Amino acid sequence: MTIDMTQFHGVFFEESFEGLEIMESELLELVLNDPDIEAINKIFRAAHSIKGGSGSFGFTDVTNFTHVLETLLDEVRAGKHKLIQDEVNLLLTSVDCLRDMLSASRDGNDIDKENVQSIQNDLERVLGNDSPNETSSEKDNKENGNSNENVQTVSDWGIDFLPHINLFQTGNDPLRMFRELEEFGELTAEVNISKLPHFDEYDVEESYLSWSLLLKTDASEDKIKEVFEWVEDDCDLTIGIIKKQETIEVENESDKSPEAGVATGERRKSEDRRKATDRRGTASSESTSIRVNTDKIDALINMVGELVITQSMLSQFSEDFDVGNIDKLCDGLKQLERNTRELQENVMQIRMLPISFSFNRFPRLVHDLSSKLNKKIELKLTGEATELDKTVMEKIGDPMVHLVRNSIDHGIEMPEERLAAGKPETGVLHLNAYHEGGNIVIDIEDDGAGLNKERILQKAKERGLVKEDEVLSDDKINELVFRAGFSTAEQVSDVSGRGVGMDVVRRNIHDLGGVVEIKSEEGKGSTFTIRLPLTLAILDGQLIRVGNHTYIIPLVSIIESLQTSRDHTKSIAGDAELYRLRDEYIPVVRLHSVFNIQCDSKKLDDGLLVVVEAEGHKVGLFVDDLLAQQQVVIKSLETNFQKVEGVSGATILGDGTVAMILDVSSLIRLSREQSYYEKSPVLNIQAA
Amino acid sequence: MATILTVDDSASMRQMVNFTLKGAGYDVIEAIDGVDALNKAKGSNPDAVLTDVNMPNMDGITLIQELRKLPSYRHTPMLMLTTESSGDMKSKGKSAGATGWLVKPFNPDQLLATIKKVIA
Incomplete structure (x- = not known):
């Protein structure tokens, strides 16, 4: 076989x-x-x-x-x-x-x-x-050397086999061993029934018989012994040669013609090559596989079963439709809706893996880094069973590693510093994952020194990221560490890099449709909070209308929607418009001009302003109307068409039309490239 | 055809063993450790048991011990799969009631030959 x-x-x-x-x-x-x-x-x-x-x-x-x-x-x-x-x-x-x-x-x-x-x-x-x-x-060679005998002898072996009374209790059976011996050669068996008790005392579970066997074979003593290997301790066994009979010369393998040897070598080589390719084949197919708990599959099959029932129920209505059945039809449709939703949830579940897969790497990382830096750090992991999409998990790994490294390097102090500050010598790094309102949240919390706001502000001013006389709120100062080219570490270390990174961390998280926030208290520690959508395949969207086009804005990006009035709008330098939203001014992005389409009215008073935020910047998107909110399945534009600026994907709506999903961060970038808000001093005006 | 209860915590070994046995026409009941096997054994009547030794929750030797206590398993052939070819593990298994053993690594042919030794 x-x-x-x-x-x-x-x-x-x-x-x-x-x-x-x-x-x-x-x-x-x-x-x-x-x-x-x-x-x-x-x-x-x-x-x-x-x-x-x-x-x-x-x-x-x-x-x-x-x-x-x-x-x-x-x-x-x-x-x-x-x-x-x-x-x-x-x-x-x-x-x-x-x-x-x-x-x-x-x-x-x-x-x-x-x-x-x-x-x-x-x-x-x-x-x-x-x-x-x-x-x-070397071992193989030795073993081969031993067994590579070119002379085999056929002998008569005498075997006395006296099983102990408990032989059957391990499930062994003499008959099977004899059959095995028969395969070696000619076997004759003589049974000794002297110990067989009287019928009254006979216990079928005990063994009373013994045998004298005669085996004519060329097999070695080791081979014969192997047959009795399992019962060695349950019997008395003697094996001995009664008579050596004849000697047969057997041709040695190595004496065969050299051509044959070469051929085998060649064959082996090509086989090896084939194996190597096979392995590569397996590897590539494996990288896209996913292990799914059978419970999830069972739930899925269960759902499909229910769906089939609903479908057959509905198809019955269509066969002989009667207006009196309209209630039943509505019930059936409701059931279909529920089935569809549950099926969707169950299918999504298949892609879900516990975050422990991602957390697992941190004990080692913390162990290695803390011993390298001579810091004492205890790692606490909670919420490891929290599930999230496999793709999201794969992509969040690196940003998390960066944040953890950062906390160990810059956050948690040296033991002596901690003692001097009246803290326990061992710092605690806490990774916590949990679900919150359709998102997965990952907290990376340390009880270290916290962010030094003065130093951050000073550095930001040195680098021209902030103006000399600017006043910033604490949150805004913390935000600065995510700006490109920012590092406050006194010395650049090989642990958390050279300050290239925090901006990359934030960008990576944004690309996943997530956000990252910092909370920090000086002397007490910092918490980085990553908030991510549970999956990349489905999005909670707000449908909006511009003219006769429908667009979708990701719900996570929307802060509020409001009616505008001209009084609150300022035009600057021609095209650019700013809207006064309570105590700040935000740029207005007119979607009809971005996508060059017809809208109902160009007057701001007639439409609505949807305030969205990305990468710390807010803009107001000018639309004609707000429509429904719904979950939409994201279809990639890049794979089906090509990348379009300002659009992150498309979806198919209930009525079959295609709607574009807006990419808020790229819209914001677009608005800045077209105009000059960034350079405009008005942007930073704090309304009185 | 004969039914064999196979017990191994390693999914790849389980796959290999079960594929081999099913290919040779045996029916297979799969279990992932001793506890699982004991539960499955109670509801079935296999012709032989093939178990790994080192497993979480309940090891193979304890499993054999427990199975032998069940009336219907008193004479069922039970084989251990073990990487330890030392006499120590074998005698421990034997005194627990194991019929025999198969030393890892083994190939499908060796596995079938061993099974044939206990299922006539």
Whole structure:
């Protein structure tokens, strides 16, 4: 039976990477003085599974490496070896090394053998085994050497097999062993029934018989013993040669013609190549796969079932429609609406993963960074089960890492500074995720020094980001750290970079339709709050009308909508208009002129102003009318048509027409390019 | 055709074992650890049990011990899948009531040969 083992590789890699994550997080939490035995067991089990799997699927390098790792872990588990911090670090390095090896195997790349060997040597040193193990190929050779006999002897073997009375209790059966022996050669069996009790005392679950066997075979004693391997302790067994019969010369494999050898070599090479390509194939298909909890699939199937029932109910009405049934029809349609909504929710659920997938990397990051910076930091993770869209999760990873690095580097102080400030020596970094009103919120909170507002303001003035005599609110000052080219760290470190980043962080989060805010109190700490939509595929939108066109504005961007009056509007330098919104002036963007379409009226008094905000800037979008609010499915314009400035995508409305979804930040940028609000001093006017 | 209860916490091993067994015509009941297997065993009557040793929640040796306590499993062949070829693990398994063992890594052919040893 030949089975293509590569089909299991995808799952093997997936579970191995999960196993490595478990190892890493358990290692990081290990208390050396009093290690939790269940934690050690978990680490051991993970290594053990990787070894078992890699062996079965033919990743020998991984097996050999994991073997040494497992041996060490087994000693720790058995209490024979007590780990010290350096060894934990070595184990963490081994985890990294395994991750690299597995990635390389998955992608069909070469393994960095030197690195692997040096870590393996370190592990062996810890094991008290200074001489590195013989490599597996050496072992193979030795084994081959032993079994590669070119002379086989057929002998008569006498086997006395006296099972103990409890033989059947382990599910073994002498008959099956005899059948196995028969495969080796000619077998004759003589049964001894002397121990068979009287019928009254006979217990069917006990074994009373014993056998004398005669086997004529060329098989070795080891082979014969192997048949009885499982019952060794449940029987008395003697095996011996009664008579050597004949000797047969067997042609040795290596004596075959050299051409044959070359051919095999060639074949093997091409097979290897094929395997490598196969692996690459698996890797690329795997990168787009997603693991879904079966409960979610069951819920989905359940929903589809209900949908089918509703559909058949509705189709019945159409067959013989009667006006008297209109109520039932309405009920049916309502049911259909509910089914559709639930189906949509369930389908969305499939893309949802717990944020722990993203949080998992932080224990290691915090461990490594804090030891590098000699800071003491405790990482607290809460809300790890909060689910969010896979794509959002993949894209939020880097901004989160940046914010965490930033908190560790700039936020949390050195232990001595903390003590001097009357704080506990160990700083706390808290990552918290939760759902709030259709959004997922991630808080990154530290109890460090907080933002130094004076220094930020001073720096911003030095860099010309803020005017010398400008007065800014606290929130506005905090906002400054997100401006491009801003860094207040006294020394640029390799931990959180050179001040390129916070602006990138904000842009990345904006690209996901999210926002990031800072709250900070000097001396007490800072909290960065990331607010993200649950999914990128669906958007809560406000439908608006300009002439006979419908557009959609993402609801998250809208601050308010209002009727305008000419009194509150100022025209400056020709085209540009500013609207006085309570104590500030905001630019007015006329959608009809942006998209060059007909509108009902160009007079601001006749239409409405929708105030939207993006990247800290507000503008008023001038529209004819507000329509409904609804969830819309986003269709990409770029893949279906081309990128259009001011539009982030399109959707299909209930009546089948296509509506454009407005890209608020690009509209704001557009409005600034066209006019000169930025340069205009009026923009910063604080109304009296 | 014979039914086999297979127990392994590793999804890839489970896939490989089950694919092999089903390909050879066996019916398979899958379990992900000892506890799961014990629950599934109570509602079924497999002809053999094939279990991994190192598993969370309940390991394979405890599983075999527990299964042997059930009347319908007193004589069912039970095999351990183990990477430890040491005598220690084998004798622990044996005294728990294991019929035999299959040492990892193994290939599908070895697996089927071993199964054939216990299911006549």
